[in-house]
Amino acid sequence: MENKIKIPSILVPPHIAIKRGEIFKNLANSIAYRNPELKNNLAEAGIDITPATYIGAGLYSLVNLLILLIIITVFIVYIGIEKAVLSQKFIVLLVLMDLIVPFMYYFYYLNYPKLRAIQRMKDMETYLPIFLREILVKVRAGEPLFNSILETAQSTKGELRSVLSKIVQRAESGEELSKAFENEAKNVPSNLVRRVLESISNAVKSGGDLSSTIETLNDYTLNHQQSRFQAYSRSLLPFSLAYMLICVVLPSLGNTILILLSSFAGVNISVILIVFPILVLVFEFIFISMIKQNKPELGV
Secondary structure (H helix, E strand, O other), X not given: OHHHOOOOOOOOOHHHHHHHXXXXXXXXXXXXXXXXXXXXXXXXXXXXXXXXXXXHHHHHHHHHHHHHHHHHHHHHHHHHHHHOOOOHHHHHHHHHHHHHHHHHHHHHHHHHHHHHHHHHHHHHHHHHHHHHHHHHHHHHOOOOHHHHHHHHHHHOOOHHHHHHHHHHHHHHOOOOHHHHHHHHHOOOOOHHHHHHXXXXXXXXXXXXXXXXXXXXXXXXXXXXXXXXXXXXXXXXXXXXXXXXXHHHHHHHHHHHHHHHHHHHHOOOOHHHHHHHHHHHHHHHHHHHHHHHHHOOOOOO
């Protein structure tokens, strides 16, 4: 089980970081106590370990990172002294990097479950309509719900497959199927998927027409995804205008203005000509990242 856990780790695999992180047990418990939301974040991220265990593994990776940075710094300083090319400012910069990089890593590590939960949410919602259609076909054919879930769990892709597998495991261990849906819904990061699982659980409890319920959920899921995609399409307009202004219009006008300033005002524009293209490239990278991150997936 430990080998399947995916967490950020440095120099060692995650399961080894988890095991060796136990030496920080007391400190990890103290940090976990101050971060009560971490337990829910880990559950939604599908990371099946306790908050204290997760933080302990992070502290162990942090120590590894510090040791690695110190070794690299000592090596650079030694080479610099040997070659007589090392300045005091460069040494200060190295020390600052040795302090800043671990801090940034630890900040990322604490927020990793939230980022992982967002990825799981998008992945689940992508394959949700496919899952509902397969279940609907099997239930209408007269197949029991448990057998339908068991067969669909083997063919479903992505993070939704792990959720269905856990529901099957709960049911096989003696838990009522409706209760298995209800309990697993609590650990799902997507409100849409949670609502679907809870609705199926209620339908099983009430003994109502399950195929009708699943068909309604399928239509609702498709409409939800289509409305999100339409909203995403509308949101592209201001992004496109900002991109045209900053990456097309501004560079064209900026070059003309800089040439005029250098010709008539005697302004040195060499530094600006170097920095400005870099800023444009950074903006393009941010723009593309935001577009890709906000793009909804249609599981149809």
